[in-house]
Amino acid sequence: MVADVGQNDHLQWETIRERIIRSGTVERLVESLVGSDNMMDSRHFNVFFATYRAFTNAGVVLKLLIDRYECLWREPCGPETTHIVIQNSIRSVLLCWMDMYPEDFYEPLTDFASLCHLIDFARTNKLVDLRLKAKRLKEAHKRLMAEGGPIAQLPSMHHYIFARGCEHPGADLCPQNPKVFDIGKENCVQIAEQLTFWDAALFKELLPQHCQGCVWSQRHKKGHEAVYTVKATIDQFNAVAERVMTSIVLPECKADFRAKIISKWIDIARELRALKNFSSLKAVLSSLQSEPVYRLKSVWSHVSSRSMTQFKELASIFSIADDGEEQRVRRILEEEGTAKSSPLRRPQLIQNCRRSKSDVNLAESQGTVPYLGNFLTDLTMIDQAQPDCTDDGLINFEKRRKEFEVIAKIRLFQSAARAYTIPMDPAFCSWFYYLPSLDEKQCFARSLEIEKAPDMTPKTSKSAGLTVHKISTWSKLFSSSNADDGVSNEVGGALGVQSSNDSGIATEDSWISDRGRPPMSRAFYSTLSPYSAVHMSNSYTAPSTPSLTMWKTGRTNLNDSGERKWKYILNPLDVEHNFYGSTKSCCNEECKSLFHSL
Structure with missing residues (x-):
């Protein structure tokens, strides 16, 4: 609707409804990383990945994302193009996660189990860019472990x-x-x-x-x-x-x-x-x-x-x-x-x-x-x-x-x-x-x-x-x-x-x-x-x-x-x-x- 506030300001106003999540289960919070438009919800992404360590861990979040991706193949519902869009959004979430929070995948005690799981998943689903990024991150973390871990890299x-x-x-x-x-x-x-x-x-x-x-x-x-x-x-x-x-x-x-x-x-x-x-x-x-x-x-x-x-x-x-x-x-x-x-x-x-x-x-x-x-x-x-x-x-x-x-x-x-x-x-x-x-x-x-x-x-x-x-x-x-x-x-x-x-x-x-x-x-x-x-x-x-x-x-x-x-x-x-x-x-x-x- 056009705001009638003057003849020369030419301002246009549009009412937008925002979705705000106030509470939910871990599963629903992870699912909401992909918005109602089937695209990655960047606002929810930022809040979730900055704070999720208070109520869950990286392994659980990774498993939920991978399960949802694979579930779209096993239980198709709706147009196939919609499934592809959602899967691409999940892939984007995983790529952004590794970019912004690589330390979440530093798990030397489990031999980097989350990254191994991610590499296997990417190989199975032929997600080349995801597999290469996960593989490089794993190699970087191995070098980091050999150099004394992340604590040793801090300015001292x-x-x-x-x-x-x-x-x-x-x-x-x-x-x-x-x-x-x-x-x-x-x-x-x-x-x-x-x-x-x-x-x-x-x-x-x-x-x-x-x-x-x-x-x-x-x-x-x-x-x-x-x-x-x-x-x-x-x-x-x-x-x-x-x-x-x-x-x-x-x-x-x-x-x-x-x-x-x-x-x-x-x-x-x-x-x-x-x-x-x-x-x-x-x-x-x-x-x-x-x-x-x-x-x-x-x-x-x-x-x-x-x-x-x-x-x-x-x-x-x-x-x-x-x-x-x-x-x-x-x-x-x-x-x-x-x-x-x-x-x-x-x-x-x-x-x-x-x-x-x-x-x-x-x-x-x-x-x-x-x-x-x-x-x-x-x-x-x-x-x-x-x-x-x-x-x-x-x-x-x-x-x-x-x-x-x-x-x-x-x-x-x-x-x-x-x-x-x-x-x-x-x-x-x-x-x-x-x-x-x-x-x-x-x-x-x-x-x-x-x-x-x-x-x-x-x-x-x-x-x-x-x-x-x-x-x-x-x-x-x-x-x-x-x-x-x-x-x-x-x-x-x-x-x-x-x-x-x-x-x-x-x-x-x-x-x-x-x-x-x-x-x-x-x-x-x-x-x-x-x-x-x-x-x-x-x-x-x-x-x-x-x-x-x-x-x-x-x-x-x-x-x-x-x-x-x-x-x-x-x-x-x-x-x-x-x-x-x-x-x-x-x-x-x-x-x-x-x-x-x-």
Whole structure:
């Protein structure tokens, strides 16, 4: 019908009836992948294949599709052309499935049974293109299995460092001894860029279907291997936050120098905001607001008013509204998330910091890395707020549609993250990886040594004159602690610390020796493993770091155990005078043994 809204607009309006599936059995949901017009229903396809893992598995879906295809030959009803159209639509569904979700067919324990079934089916029905695609996918998965599986293919700083070290002669030498944290370098932009490089690399590899509430929170008990891309993002978040916290509380130094370390991290946080890297931004801010750092009144009193103003402004991004939502950061993501430039100016980029090659690229195009925890929280809330099945025992597909809306946003931001053109800096990898990293319990013990707790101090003390929006963060989903370490949780006397003579820091080069290193031995190298259960009243843990987490109704620590054994030793990297801080080598036998296979 033509809309009579004016003589010159020439608009035509048409009423279209849409079919929306609210519930159904698995069989009916699979059957509905082919619409009433006998063509593939792309909208239902997107929702179904993004969420079906919550109520069935790939083998069942594949069998139902193949059975329906073959059933059209065995039980003809209606014109033959209709059967052919439906069969072509089923073939299109299978091809699109393999294109969009190839990881669904990675089944090394069953010798890729689903792909074998698909290849046999395609051969029997002379579907050449389907057979070739399935065969190639099977070969690709076999190569992937030989290379260590999909987890080994994820971007990893420690994999890069160890692999790079083994390519050079002298790989049996110990790693370089990085300074605890060098505040004298004008490298805030470069540190922020490199953190963004790794955050973006991991976020681009994230499989959005891993973020479903029932999957990543392990309600279906599928194990951490089922959500390895989420775990990698969480580990990176925790790695940043722990190093920020440790760099502030660990050194033996005066309060004014410790305040300079805090100010430097605030400057780095400002650059992260300009880069639209909200993941590391939250990691840095949550570390600065963690109990070990936030309680140091004497230190915060030395932080400049300029830094404090910036800190308050940055912290307000993640401030929680009365309804418990981080509304401001969500609004910022909506406004800036998919834009290829940042509305913020970066004054230090030109005035105070050395320009790098990536700065030029960033002037042309810039991506976004959101804080994954917001999406995981949304999906967990949907999972817990709505039932899996209706009162009739049918699958609640309306719930899956709501989940897909969040998953679609993740995919949109993944596209935005591809706009970054930051090159990787090998020197940064070595510097960052070997920065000391203690958990929050150890940092808190060290914090008490720096500043004694007053007798009447409540649990959550606040720094004098420090009024900052406290942001919610995620407790550590994967604990780095290991009961076999045999290392005391007491931080202090046994710790070797580094410093410079002009800063009031006492120096002792004992990071690498077994006797003087901080209590992080195996925990420093171990990969963090199985999930702990997440309850509604506890914090919804996500990207890694300060162990302490707050979320609306409470806080919790989610612990686990597990370690990864390493085969290689790192070759000393050429970072003697790199842009992140000078290093010293240490080649004694104790040092060598530490980096041999555990």
